Amino acid sequence: xxxxxxxxxxxxxxxxxxxxxxxxxxxxxxxxxxxxxxxxxxxxxxxxxxxxxxxxxxxxxxxxxxxxxxxxxxxxxxxxxxxxxxxxxxxxxxxxxxxxxxxxxxxxxxxxxxxxxxxxxxxxxxxxxxxxxxxxxxxxxxxxxxxxxxxxxxxxxxxxxxxxxxxxxxxxxxxxxxxxxx
Numbered sequence: 001x002x003x004x005x006x007x008x009x010x011x012x013x014x015x016x017x018x019x020x021x022x023x024x025x026x027x028x029x030x031x032x033x034x035x036x037x038x039x040x041x042x043x044x045x046x047x048x049x050x051x052x053x054x055x056x057x058x059x060x061x062x063x064x065x066x067x068x069x070x071x072x073x074x075x076x077x078x079x080x081x082x083x084x085x086x087x088x089x090x091x092x093x094x095x096x097x098x099x100x101x102x103x104x105x106x107x108x109x110x111x112x113x114x115x116x117x118x119x120x121x122x123x124x125x126x127x128x129x130x131x132x133x134x135x136x137x138x139x140x141x142x143x144x145x146x147x148x149x150x151x152x153x154x155x156x157x158x159x160x161x162x163x164x165x166x167x168x169x170x171x172x173x174x175x176x177x178x179x180x181x182x
Contacts, residue, residue, distance in 0.1 A: 009170075010178045012075040018066045019175055022100070023153065025059045030150050033143065043120070050118045053111050060104040067097070080163070080171045092156055099149035106142035113138050 010016070032052045039045040079086045113135050115126025128134055163171035 009077050010075070010174055010176075011077060012073075013177070014069060015074040016175055016177055018062065018069060022059070022062060022066065025055060025062065026100070026149060026153060029055055029059060030146050033146055046117065046120055049116060053107070053116060053118060056104060056107045059100075060108070063097075063100050063104060077174060080169065080174070089159070092152060092159070096149070096152050096156060099145060099152055103142065103145040103149050106138060106145050110135075110138045110142045 011019070029052060032048060032055070036045065036048050036052060039048050079089070081089070111124050113127045113131075115124055115129055117123045160172045160175070163169050164173075
């Protein structure tokens with residue numbers, strides 16, 4: 001592997017926070033999505049589903065903001081490597097963003113098709129309430145997209161750990177908050 005530089009260059013503080021907040025939200029939403037049906041019907045399940053929908057909406061707005069920030073003001077660091085490793089890194093980043101967009105969009109369509117309610121306070125009108133096949137398809141695709149997103153995020157994290165522990169370069173540190181000099 002050819003590294004461009006071993007110097008520790010950091011992303012800006014906002015990019016770092018957006019990255020880690022996105023990671024926490026994705027993992028949390030995936031865990032809640034896997035366990036919603038474990039809750040008893042009625043208020044417990046409505047509350048958990050409402051929290052999932054609201055956190056998904058936060059992820060959607062965060063994603064839009066993150067894309068805007070990255071394209072306008074975020075730090076632009078040189079690639080950490082060249083050749084095939086750089087092409088793989090770029091491809092995974094593009095796929096991560098696409099998977100985020102698709103998962104969030106399918107989550108919106110899922111809530112809209114199902115006609116959910118939020119905390120028994122706000123009703124999301126159902127698009128086609130009698131179409132159970134469409135509801136099941138959207139829910140299945142949303143779950144599949146979330147699983148693909150989580151797998152891509154796991155590969156992304158594994159690559160960062162590989163850089164840190166095997167190649168012993170500074171790639172992982174670029175996305176960690178800068179520590180004060182000693």
